[in-house]
Structure formats: C-alpha cells, structure tokens
Amino acid sequence: MKHRIMLVDDHKLFRKGLRMLVESLNRYEVVAEAANGREFLDLLEHELPDVVTLDIAMPEMDGIEAAGLAIRKFPDLKIITISTFGDQDHLRQMVVIGVKGFLLKTADPEEVNTALKTVIAGGTYFATGEDPGEP
Amino acid sequence: MDSTQPIPGPDLPLINIRKLQTFVMLGIDDYVEMLGDLMREVPEQLEQIRIAIEQGNLEDCREHAHSMRGILGYFGCVTMTRRLASLESRTSLMPEDAAATCEEFQTLWHDSLVAIREWEKSIPEFAGIAGKSPLQ
Numbered sequence: 001m002k003h004r005i006m007l008v009d010d011h012k013l014f015r016k017g018l019r020m021l022v023e024s025l026n027r028y029e030v031v032a033e034a035a036n037g038r039e040f041l042d043l044l045e046h047e048l049p050d051v052v053t054l055d056i057a058m059p060e061m062d063g064i065e066a067a068g069l070a071i072r073k074f075p076d077l078k079i080i081t082i083s084t085f086g087d088q089d090h091l092r093q094m095v096v097i098g099v100k101g102f103l104l105k106t107a108d109p110e111e112v113n114t115a116l117k118t119v120i121a122g123g124t125y126f127a128t129g130e131d132p133g134e135p
Numbered sequence: 136m137d138s139t140q141p142i143p144g145p146d147l148p149l150i151n152i153r154k155l156q157t158f159v160m161l162g163i164d165d166y167v168e169m170l171g172d173l174m175r176e177v178p179e180q181l182e183q184i185r186i187a188i189e190q191g192n193l194e195d196c197r198e199h200a201h202s203m204r205g206i207l208g209y210f211g212c213v214t215m216t217r218r219l220a221s222l223e224s225r226t227s228l229m230p231e232d233a234a235a236t237c238e239e240f241q242t243l244w245h246d247s248l249v250a251i252r253e254w255e256k257s258i259p260e261f262a263g264i265a266g267k268s269p270l271q
Binding site: 010011012013014016017020021024057083084104105106108109 | 153154157160161162165168169172173176198201202204205206208209211
C-alpha cells in the first residue's frame with residue numbers, strides 16, 4: 001500500500017513538480033494539495049495523510065503558524081518542512097513546534113525519498129549544509 | 136529564441152546540470168509541461184518585481200524574489216537564483232533602478248533558457264523532444 005502524502009506550498013508549479021517527483025518514486029500517493037496554511041488546516045479535517053510537506057513562506061497563513069495549529073490538533077501528524085535556502089533561520093522554531101524534517105526545495109529525488117522514508121518510519125530528517133541546487 | 140546567442144562557458148554556470156537530470160527521470164511529457172509553466176511564470180514574476188521596485192515596495196519585492204528563487208532553484212537555474220537571493224537581501228530599493236534590474240534578470244533568463252536548450256540536445260532520452268519542448 002502506498003503512503004499518503006499531502007503537499008502544502010503556495011507555488012503551484014512547485015507542487016506540480018514535487019507531486020511528479022514523489023509519485024515517480026512508486027511508494028507514495030499525493031492525496032491532497034493546499035496553497036496556504038489555512039487551506040491545509042481545512043484539508044486536515046477530511047484527510048489525515050501519513051506525511052505533510054509544508055512550505056514556510058505562504059500567504060494568508062505561513063507554515064510556522066499552520067504547523068503549530070496542526071500539531072496541536074493532531075499530535076501524531078508528521079510534517080516535513082520543504083523550503084528555500086536561507087529559510088533554515090526558522091528551523092529551530094519549527095523543531096520546537098514538532099516538525100519531523102527539513103528539506104530544501106532543491107533536494108534531489110534520492111534525498112526526498114530518504115526523508116519521507118525516515119519520517120514515515122518514525123524518525124527525523126533534517127537537511128543541513130550547502131544548497132544542493134548549487135553545482 | 137535567437138540560436139546565435141553564445142552558450143555560457145563553464146566559468147558561468149547558469150544551470151546546474153545535475154539538477155536538470157531529475158527531469159529525465161520524470162519523463163519527457165512531465166518535463167515539457169513544467170518547462171512550459173516555468174516559461175509562462177518567470178516573465179510574470181519579473182514584471183511583479185519591476186513594479187515592486189518602481190514603487191519602492193521592499194516587502195513585495197522580497198516576496199516575489201523569494202518565490203521565484205524557490206522555483207528557479209528547483210529547476211537548477213543557479214545564477215538567477217543567486218541574483219534573486221541578492222535582491223531579496225536588499226534593505227532598500229532605488230525605484231530608478233527598476234528597469235535596469237529587470238533587464239538584467241531578463242537577460243539572465245534568456246541565457247538560462249539557451250543553456251537548458253543545449254542540455255536538452257545532449258540527453259539521449261530526449262531525442263524525440265523536437266516539436267515538444269517549448270525551447271526546440
């Protein structure tokens with residue numbers, strides 16, 4: 001059975017790319033997408049995925065506030081923050097809130113797969129170091 | 136696109152080839168669809184940045200630069216990503232620089248597309264891409 005993933009990012013193009021990438025790994029199914037924190041919280045009322053990938057900078061409600069509210073309501077919810085290089089400044093805050101992972105948007109498919117597998121298995125995955133988008 | 140434009144040399148890594156290889160895995164149809172989306176979106180975002188600079192609206196400028204940086208980084212457009220990071224970190228804007236800044240980004244975007252087109256030609260899996268890719 002495939003693991004169920006929810007994608008939350010205000011950038012439609014990025015959601016599309018991530019959906020293609022995640023589904024190409026054959027172990028995961030994207031069950032829902034949201035464009036901001038508020039939509040994400042609404043979706044959670046109807047669909048509890050195995051993992052959520054959550055952007056930080058979004059209109060209406062950002063990822064930090066949304067993650068806090070979501071984890072308060074669903075303490076077992078597994079969230080991986082996927083954001084742009086430089087957003088690691090917010091990482092400490094997200095860890096305190098209870099997110100289980102952090103990835104850069106430039107992460108390659110292998111790293112995305114590793115992060116999803118690790119977090120689904122109950123672990124944590126926090127990408128550090130240089131931007132893999134750099135050559 | 137003007138095919139007479141020079142292809143950037145290794146001293147100017149406009150694109151990250153390793154990152155673009157991801158799209159070979161996704162398949163040509165998905166790649167073509169995403170590239171088409173990107174080619175529609177970048178000029179729109181650049182226009183928003185130009186307006187924000189003209190208006191001296193630092194917050195809007197940062198927001199659009201950040202958003203664009205994320206998606207261009209995902210596509211491996213390294214030089215544009217770096218320049219956008221620099222724009223995003225500015226603490227003030229000079230409205231009179233709006234046109235020149237956007238022209239610089241438009242040139243970089245054009246050159247990045249030339250580099251992507253050359254990459255497409257080098258990928259055997261994309262041999263049938265002619266007539267499909269927005270760049271061919």
